Amino acid sequence: MKTATTALLAILLLPALLLPVSSVAAPRDALLASLAAAAKAADPAFSGFSASRGEKLHVTRFAGGKAQTPSCTSCHGDNPRSAGRTPVxxxxxxxxxxxxxxRYxxxxxxxxxxxxxCNEVLGRQCTPLEMGDWLSFMIAQ
Amino acid sequence: MNSITSKIALRPIALGLLVLIVSTILFGRAQAGGGHFYPPVADAQTRDECGSCHLAYPAAMLPKRSWSRIMGDLKNHFGADASVDAATAEHISRYLLANAGDTGGQRYGAKLLRGVSPDNAPLRITELPKWVREHRKISDAEWRSQKIGSKANCAACHADAERGYFEE
Known part of the structure; x- marks a missing residue:
């Protein structure tokens, strides 16, 4: 009887436990899928996003954007797992x-x-490939 | 006999009234933080959008005409691109203009806006005469320190800024 109740509870609670996770993960997957489609359209040789390319993008210092914000890390800090700080x-x-x-x-x-x-750091819009790589890095972190 | 009873009955009433008046005044001052309370942004969208880079400054801290100017050029927002879509901008503007220091938020903002001429629409709270006066003892080095970093960083010193309290 006790095990039955526990099992019933587990069955009832399982969707509730999964819901918050899937409700934030699903839009992320959809976002990556649409970025992948755009990346493929821009370059037929596209073969998937790369977290390590994303990491490189994240720490690269660009010259095209604003002097105060040469890289993502200017505000977000060197460690993606730590809090960042806005200019103010x-x-x-x-x-x-x-x-x-x-997030995302x-x-x-x-x-x-x-x-x-992207405008502030690179001085231009990011490409779908850059956005997908960067997101893949952050999702893997 | 009659006059004595009326004397005795009057005293507690007078005392009671006095206590009531004093506490009303004190409560009013405490509520208004002695002029240092500004109701935090009550609108969720305004709080989210304005509060993502800096403290969502209370609407009562600037006059309506200032908020109009700020909302009119979000692409060049103090050196950052803070633009939002048209519907969001419209929504935020409506909130800020309705609760500005010379409209709905007058009760809280009037003191801070003293000395600002009606044909002047200041963009920075930190340029208001009263703000400058209240912060005159803070040195440039302190402003630049790691802890503060910017005059826009109210919460560095005003621990309860998010809740609307800007005492020392």
Whole structure:
């Protein structure tokens, strides 16, 4: 009887446990899929995103953007698992999904920040390949 | 006999009234933080958008005309691109303009906005005469220190800034 109740509870609770995870992971997968489609359209030889290319992008110092923000790490810090700091000193939640699980689950928010930050750091919009690589790095972190 | 009872009955009433008046004044001051309380942004979208890079400054800290100017050029927002889509901008503007220091937030913002001429629409809270006066003792070196870093970083010193309290 007791095991039956426990099993029933587990069955009832399992979806509840999975729900928060899938509700943030699903939009991320969809986002990566649409970026992959765009990357493939731009380059037929595209064969998937690379977290290590994303890591390189993350730490590269670019000359095309603003002098105060040559790289992603200028505000986000060297360690994606640590909090960053905005130019006026407000803490920024860590970029790594392992530390901030809700990250990259709202496509509009992701687009807004890629638009702003790529412009500030690289002085241009990021390509789908760059965005996919970078996201893959942060999701793997 | 009659006059004595009325005397005795009056005293507690007068005392009670006095206590009530004093506590009303004190409570009012405490609530208003002696002029250092500014209601935090109550609108979720405004709080999220304005608060992602800096403290979501209370609407009462600037007059309506200043918020109009700021919302009119988010692409060049103090050296950063803070642009949002048109619907979001419209929503945020409506909140800020309705609760500005010379509209809905007058009760809280009037003191801070003293000395700002009506034809001047300051963009920075840190340029308001009262703000400058209140912060005059802080040296340039302190502003630049690791802890503060920027005059826009209210919460570095005002621990309860997010909740609207800007005492020392």
């Amino acid at each position: 000193g407000k803490p920024i939640d860590a970029l790594a999904v392992s530390v901030t699980p809700t 689950s709202d496509p509009a928010k992701v687009e807004k920040w890629f638009t702003r930050n």
